[in-house]
Amino acid sequence: xxxxxLLTGCASAQSYSAETASLAGTWRxxxxxxxxxxxxxxxxxxxxxxQGLLFVEPKYKEIRGTISVLSPxxxxxxxxxxxxxxxxxxxxxxxxxxxxxxxxGGGAELTPSK
Numbered sequence: 001x002x003x004x005x006l007l008t009g010c011a012s013a014q015s016y017s018a019e020t021a022s023l024a025g026t027w028r029x030x031x032x033x034x035x036x037x038x039x040x041x042x043x044x045x046x047x048x049x050x051q052g053l054l055f056v057e058p059k060y061k062e063i064r065g066t067i068s069v070l071s072p073x074x075x076x077x078x079x080x081x082x083x084x085x086x087x088x089x090x091x092x093x094x095x096x097x098x099x100x101x102x103x104x105g106g107g108a109e110l111t112p113s114k
Contacts, residue, residue, distance in 0.1 A: 019069045021046040029110035
């Protein structure tokens, strides 16, 4: 599915690169899922590629994937820990990035790392 999205979105990818680039940086927060609720640190590149570490005691799990802008306001992620929607909004003067899994069952809420 990601390959099909990338192939059909190649022509429009450049027009949405500013939206993906606005997510670039290091984010911290929590991720919930079948294994529980755990701290997460995630680095997002300007092209939407992301990688991070999820600390599920007593070890770390590597998280990797890609964020794609399908159309303005329609942002998706696909990674080794699932697929879903990405939302970005401001809450109490701070940017909040959310990953919402398809089909429910968890996701992540992150803020910019300081």
